Amino acid sequence: MSWGVLLNQTFAGISEAAILFLLAGGFTLIFGTLHVLNFAHGSFYVLGSYTAYTVVALISRITGNFVIALVVAPIVIALFGALIEMTLFRYIYRREFLYQFLLTFGLVLVLGDLVRLIWGTTQYSMARPGFLSGRISILGQPVPVYILFSIGMAGLVGIVLWLVLIKSRFGKLVRAIQQDREMASCLAIHVPSICTGVFAISCWLAGLGGAIAVGSQTIMPGLEVEYSILSFIIVAVGGMGSLGGAAIGALVIGLTDSFGVLFLPRLTLFFIYVVLAVVLLTRPYGLLGRQIIE
Amino acid sequence: MSRRVADEVFGEWGGWILGVLIAVVLPLLLRAPARVNLLTEVMILGLFATAYNLVLGYGGLVSFGHAAFFGLGAYITAIFLVKFSLPLWAVFIVAPIVGGLVGAIFGFFAARAAHLFVGFLTLAFAQMIWAVFYSFPLIGGVDGIWSVPIGEAFYSPITFYYFTVGIAAVCFLLLHFIVRSPFGLVLQSIRDNRMRSEFVGLNYKRYRIAVFAISAFFSSIAGVLYCMLNRGAYPELLYWATTGNALLTTLLGGMYSFFGPLLGAGIMVVLGDFFIRKTMYWPLVMGIMVILLVLLLPGGIAEWVGKIWTYWTTASYKRLRRSNDVA
Numbered sequence: 241m242s243w244g245v246l247l248n249q250t251f252a253g254i255s256e257a258a259i260l261f262l263l264a265g266g267f268t269l270i271f272g273t274l275h276v277l278n279f280a281h282g283s284f285y286v287l288g289s290y291t292a293y294t295v296v297a298l299i300s301r302i303t304g305n306f307v308i309a310l311v312v313a314p315i316v317i318a319l320f321g322a323l324i325e326m327t328l329f330r331y332i333y334r335r336e337f338l339y340q341f342l343l344t345f346g347l348v349l350v351l352g353d354l355v356r357l358i359w360g361t362t363q364y365s366m367a368r369p370g371f372l373s374g375r376i377s378i379l380g381q382p383v384p385v386y387i388l389f390s391i392g393m394a395g396l397v398g399i400v401l402w403l404v405l406i407k408s409r410f411g412k413l414v415r416a417i418q419q420d421r422e423m424a425s426c427l428a429i430h431v432p433s434i435c436t437g438v439f440a441i442s443c444w445l446a447g448l449g450g451a452i453a454v455g456s457q458t459i460m461p462g463l464e465v466e467y468s469i470l471s472f473i474i475v476a477v478g479g480m481g482s483l484g485g486a487a488i489g490a491l492v493i494g495l496t497d498s499f500g501v502l503f504l505p506r507l508t509l510f511f512i513y514v515v516l517a518v519v520l521l522t523r524p525y526g527l528l529g530r531q532i533i534e
Numbered sequence: 535m536s537r538r539v540a541d542e543v544f545g546e547w548g549g550w551i552l553g554v555l556i557a558v559v560l561p562l563l564l565r566a567p568a569r570v571n572l573l574t575e576v577m578i579l580g581l582f583a584t585a586y587n588l589v590l591g592y593g594g595l596v597s598f599g600h601a602a603f604f605g606l607g608a609y610i611t612a613i614f615l616v617k618f619s620l621p622l623w624a625v626f627i628v629a630p631i632v633g634g635l636v637g638a639i640f641g642f643f644a645a646r647a648a649h650l651f652v653g654f655l656t657l658a659f660a661q662m663i664w665a666v667f668y669s670f671p672l673i674g675g676v677d678g679i680w681s682v683p684i685g686e687a688f689y690s691p692i693t694f695y696y697f698t699v700g701i702a703a704v705c706f707l708l709l710h711f712i713v714r715s716p717f718g719l720v721l722q723s724i725r726d727n728r729m730r731s732e733f734v735g736l737n738y739k740r741y742r743i744a745v746f747a748i749s750a751f752f753s754s755i756a757g758v759l760y761c762m763l764n765r766g767a768y769p770e771l772l773y774w775a776t777t778g779n780a781l782l783t784t785l786l787g788g789m790y791s792f793f794g795p796l797l798g799a800g801i802m803v804v805l806g807d808f809f810i811r812k813t814m815y816w817p818l819v820m821g822i823m824v825i826l827l828v829l830l831l832p833g834g835i836a837e838w839v840g841k842i843w844t845y846w847t848t849a850s851y852k853r854l855r856r857s858n859d860v861a
Binding site: 277279328331332337338339341342343345346347348349350351352353354356357465466468469472473476506507509510513516517520521524525 | 648650670774785818820825828829
């Protein structure tokens with residue numbers, strides 16, 4: 241294996257990890273705060289992809305349309321997510337986990353067909369905007385600019401998110417709710433609206449991930465469940481409820497995927513499942529996870 | 535309370551009478567062979583959903599990987615009959631055993647992981663199996679395996695229907711026996727309060743593995759029958775949508791009663807047949823049904839029937855009480 245191939249796959253893996261981090265970060269946020277496994281998370285990701293593509297197509301005359309799409313699409317998805325949270329999820333927080341999971345599964349079906357209704361079943365792909373295409377030479381290897389852009393965006397968002405969670409007042413309230421929801425509400429924290437906010441942020445992250453992914457992949461309906469599975473695997477490997485865990489998990493999965501292509505191109509998922517199985521057998525709560533009381 | 539009543543009504547004489555009615559009488563009323571095939575599908579889906587309900591309703595676990603057992607049953611049938619030309623009875627022995635073993639593996643991981651993750655875990659593993667069968671043309675690839683020779687006797691829809699009913703009836707009897715046995719009771723106690731079961735000395739991990747294995751065993755039999763019905767096995771049978779179908783069937787019919795899933799199967803096959811002809815957005819309808827059921831009627835139609843039954847049998851009691859209060 242030459243140095244060039246090694247570097248190439250590493251960068252590809254990290255850029256994939258970047259998008260996966262955005263995806264899984266939202267998933268772990270919802271789980272840590274609302275204690276809900278959002279099966280429909282991948283659907284928001286796919287919706288983000290389609291929305292970004294539509295925004296780009298609608299304002300194709302304006303320069304910088306991709307940047308605008310990156311700003312607008314996640315916000316649209318976040319608002320949509322907030323709406324769904326307020327109408328549907330509020331009813332199932334008190335119920336058993338079984339019903340939560342089933343409800344999100346129903347949501348997967350509905351949102352999946354929603355995508356088919358609005359955008360049809362054709363596959364879409366988008367050309368990268370001029371300033372983000374092309375390659376830069378790093379350590380003697382040509383690396384696509386878009387990969388660096390993805391990594392940069394995800395890193396920036398991750399840092400901002402971490403700062404918000406640790407330093408800001410909102411973050412403090414979120415962490416309080418994560419630790420003890422009832423106690424937080426006794427302390428006059430308006431838990432429902434903060435939960436809506438967290439859900440909206442999570443959908444924003446998923447939408448952003450989907451929007452960035454549009455520049456490097458073809459989008460088609462029917463992939464939302466695969467992305468939900470991926471976000472679960474990442475969070476299960478990295479640790480539930482932990483943003484750092486999402487980052488680590490995303491890196492592990494992203495690199496496994498990109499290096500797995502070299503050995504078993506038809507079944508790249510296989511290595512990911514092996515990693516998942518190994519982690520589950522040795523550390524059932526993930527690498528950075530804590531014990532969950534059922 | 536209505537759930538227990540639903541279980542009693544649909545688990546005891548009500549269910550068996552209904553079963554016999556559907557099984558024997560209905561096909562004689564239908565003329566078109568296509569309709570008889572629909573009835574066969576009801577039987578197969580009913581068996582699959584009842585096996586699924588062992589894990590969902592009685593075990594309290596959301597499994598999203600049952601398509602793996604169902605699809606494996608179908609694929610083993612297809613591979614045995616097409617690629618190796620083995621006799622049919624061999625299929626009926628090997629497929630459930632293989633399915634049960636795979637189920638035990640699923641159960642093993644489900645036992646190790648926290649209760650919350652069972653859904654996603656089983657889904658992930660089932661998707662992996664789907665990916666394997668989808669990617670390798672040797673075992674069918676994208677199109678699957680078709681033109682499965684099932685024997686001339688089964689080409690007639692009515693014959694195959696009664697064959698299916700026979701096998702399904704045996705499976706239903708076995709499942710009913712399992713559910714009413716001490717094993718089934720332990721299962722329900724683990725479902726209701728896992729920690730307390732542990733205090734009493736029950737090893738919930740072993741029971742999780744066992745319930746998955748048994749459920750997978752019968753799901754594979756359903757898969758074998760389905761392959762015989764369509765004379766083919768294809769990757770979609772291993773896809774999560776198949777599990778979702780079983781899930782919705784169980785939810786609709788009633789996951790707290792034994793024959794609820796069979797009732798759900800009857801409704802689902804008829805509804806599905808109707809809707810697929812009218813619109814291509816059948817998943818949308820399914821999704822809305824799931825959401826409405828979860829929010830409004832989680833016990834399914836069986837619970838609804840239980841509620842009506844409870845109201846009818848206590849209405850006289852209420853009248854008596856009211857008259858006493860007035861006096």
